[in-house]
Amino acid sequence: MTLTVAFMVGWLTACGVYLLLRARTLPVILGLVLLSHAANLVLFLGGGVPAEVRPPLVGSGEGPMADPLPQALVLTAVVISFAMTAFVLILALRNRRSLKSDHVDGERRES
Amino acid sequence: MSQALILPVLIPLVAGVIQVPWRSIEPQRVIAFVALAAQAVVAVWLLSAAASEPAVFRLGGWEAPHGIVLVGDRLGTLMLALSTALAAAVLVYVVVGDDKRGRAFHPLFQFQLAGLAMAFLTGDLFNLFVAFEVLLIASYGLLLHGGGGRRHRSAFHYVMLNLAGSLLFLVALGLLYRVAGTLNMAQLGPALAELSGTGRAVAEAAVLLLVAVFGLKAAAFPLSVWLGATYGAALVPVAALFAIMTKVGIYAILRLDTTVLAGLDFGIGPVLHYAGLATVAVGALGTLAAERITDVVSYLLLVSVGTLLLAFGLPEAAGLRGGLYYLVHTTLVTAGLYLLGGVIARQRVPLDDGLQAGAPLAQPLLLGALFTVGAVAVIGLPPLSGFLGKLMILQAPLEHGQRLLGIWAALLGAALVALFVLARAGSTLFWKQGMPSGPQRTAPWGTLVPPAVLLAASVALAAAAGPADRWLAAAADDLRHSEGYRTAVIGEDRGGQP
Numbered sequence: 317m318t319l320t321v322a323f324m325v326g327w328l329t330a331c332g333v334y335l336l337l338r339a340r341t342l343p344v345i346l347g348l349v350l351l352s353h354a355a356n357l358v359l360f361l362g363g364g365v366p367a368e369v370r371p372p373l374v375g376s377g378e379g380p381m382a383d384p385l386p387q388a389l390v391l392t393a394v395v396i397s398f399a400m401t402a403f404v405l406i407l408a409l410r411n412r413r414s415l416k417s418d419h420v421d422g423e424r425r426e427s
Numbered sequence: 428m429s430q431a432l433i434l435p436v437l438i439p440l441v442a443g444v445i446q447v448p449w450r451s452i453e454p455q456r457v458i459a460f461v462a463l464a465a466q467a468v469v470a471v472w473l474l475s476a477a478a479s480e481p482a483v484f485r486l487g488g489w490e491a492p493h494g495i496v497l498v499g500d501r502l503g504t505l506m507l508a509l510s511t512a513l514a515a516a517v518l519v520y521v522v523v524g525d526d527k528r529g530r531a532f533h534p535l536f537q538f539q540l541a542g543l544a545m546a547f548l549t550g551d552l553f554n555l556f557v558a559f560e561v562l563l564i565a566s567y568g569l570l571l572h573g574g575g576g577r578r579h580r581s582a583f584h585y586v587m588l589n590l591a592g593s594l595l596f597l598v599a600l601g602l603l604y605r606v607a608g609t610l611n612m613a614q615l616g617p618a619l620a621e622l623s624g625t626g627r628a629v630a631e632a633a634v635l636l637l638v639a640v641f642g643l644k645a646a647a648f649p650l651s652v653w654l655g656a657t658y659g660a661a662l663v664p665v666a667a668l669f670a671i672m673t674k675v676g677i678y679a680i681l682r683l684d685t686t687v688l689a690g691l692d693f694g695i696g697p698v699l700h701y702a703g704l705a706t707v708a709v710g711a712l713g714t715l716a717a718e719r720i721t722d723v724v725s726y727l728l729l730v731s732v733g734t735l736l737l738a739f740g741l742p743e744a745a746g747l748r749g750g751l752y753y754l755v756h757t758t759l760v761t762a763g764l765y766l767l768g769g770v771i772a773r774q775r776v777p778l779d780d781g782l783q784a785g786a787p788l789a790q791p792l793l794l795g796a797l798f799t800v801g802a803v804a805v806i807g808l809p810p811l812s813g814f815l816g817k818l819m820i821l822q823a824p825l826e827h828g829q830r831l832l833g834i835w836a837a838l839l840g841a842a843l844v845a846l847f848v849l850a851r852a853g854s855t856l857f858w859k860q861g862m863p864s865g866p867q868r869t870a871p872w873g874t875l876v877p878p879a880v881l882l883a884a885s886v887a888l889a890a891a892a893g894p895a896d897r898w899l900a901a902a903a904d905d906l907r908h909s910e911g912y913r914t915a916v917i918g919e920d921r922g923g924q925p
Contacts, residue, residue, distance in 0.1 A: 361605065
């Protein structure tokens with residue numbers, strides 16, 4: 317299970333970095349979204365690997381409980397990255413309108 | 428008393444929220460001044476209270492690691508007071524007219540101050556992340572203030588870089604929490620000291636990731652490329668306010684190095700040293716190439732960031748005292764030079780702030796005198812504060828003789844380049860005449876007073892160097908002996924164990 321999650325984090329990061337290095341604004345923003353998923357997963361894992369711990373609720377069964385603090389941290393981080401994504405999307409749309417281009421450097425290119 | 432620590436965050440936050448519904452600018456301005464006056468009173472009060480012992484406020488009464496603590500020690504309250512002073516100067520400058528060039532300047536300004544206050548007072552790394560996000564999202568808005576293609580383009584780069592940096596911050600926090608079980612700065616140090624093997628390796632990686640993230644905020648080379656374009660594109664008062672933004676990164680590095688990693692060898696020192704050397708070199712080369720006054724100031728800011736990294740990267744915290752003095756000096760003087768550049772640009776209508784011979788200025792004597800004071804201060808010539816700060820940093824490596832050559836070469840070389848560049852810029856601006864004099868527009872007092880006061884602060888800092896240095900030496904002592912901070916936050920009975 318740990319290996320699976322680790323692989324997920326790695327794959328999300330790889331795809332995110334690839335998209336982040338693209339020249340158009342929309343792929344770059346999508347790359348950022350993937351990267352934020354990877355970061356949130358890493359943070360989430362700080363509380364225990366999902367299959368090995370039970371939810372931090374009273375009466376949810378036997379065995380070790382997940383640490384609830386990282387889950388609170390992830391919640392905060394998710395809200396922040398959601399807001400930031402919305403902001404950067406608007407910014408990219410405004411850029412496209414004012415610069416007549418969706419290139420990250422705002423250049424006008426034939427394509 | 429300790430509850431007052433939340434006020435510097437609450438006051439601007441509430442003021443910003445009240446400002447939002449107002450459409451006209453006058454009520455917003457009134458609220459901004461009232462809030463800033465209250466902020467200044469609180470900041471001075473906290474600053475004087477921090478002299479005895481660090482004040483600690485546990486939000487909601489929760490103990491660490493589950494709760495967030497605010498800590499008002501000497502360094503934190505000093506940075507808070509510094510940012511408030513800077514904000515006051517910028518606010519006076521901006522109400523002359525620049526705040527009308529876009530909607531919502533004042534609420535964003537207040538949210539920025541709230542984020543800054545939270546970053547300087549928090550004793551929790553995750554809360555520091557939240558503070559960074561608050562001050563960054565406000566800074567995105569402020570950067571766009573005034574509009575225009577150039578601003579939009581550089582804002583996109585700035586936003587993407589900082590968002591990527593924030594994600595690295597999150598990853599580092601996840602790793603640190605996994606191995607140490609806490610993100611409270613006071614608890615983290617003892618928890619990290621107990622690690623060995625894989626846990627230690629993970630912690631080292633996380634700490635170096637944090638240094639990279641803070642280095643991005645501080646514009647340490649090679650993470651400095653955004654600075655010139657961003658600050659050059661921002662409106663002048665916004666760039667002046669951003670003079671404190673790079674210092675937030677420096678502050679976070681300093682806090683990490685002294686409070687969290689006290690006594691632990693995580694190898695940050697050499698990283699800071701070489702990053703500092705490269706930053707000074709790149710900044711000095713940048714000033715030579717800059718074609719506009721604002722760009723010259725931006726690269727001088729880069730040089731000052733490198734200088735601070737060099738000072739704080741010295742082993743055994745030898746450079747703390749000089750570094751803190753230089754930090755106060757450079758923040759005020761850089762902001763003053765940005766504002767002065769804005770005043771000069773307004774009197775050179777077609778050229779704006781381009782460094783070419785243009786029409787004569789309307790107030791050459793006054794502006795020339797201010798420019799000279801600013802140049803002397805920022806280069807580090809006697810008798811102003813830049814000289815004293817650099818002198819203290821130059822003396823610091825003499826104690827143990829390490830890294831002497833690099834620091835002396837970088838600081839003295841950069842000062843020589845800055846002297847040359849500013850002499851050239853000054854003679855171009857004030858002496859050469861390449862155009863017939865057009866309509867002369869004298870600057871309103873509202874725009875002249877803030878840069879004059881900020882630059883006069885350098886004179887004051889040099890005149891009061893004795894008391895200032897004694898106070899900063901005490902602050903440096905606090906940082907060198909982090910037990911005081913730890914005891915204040917987690918209490919003695921638990922011996923620093925989470």
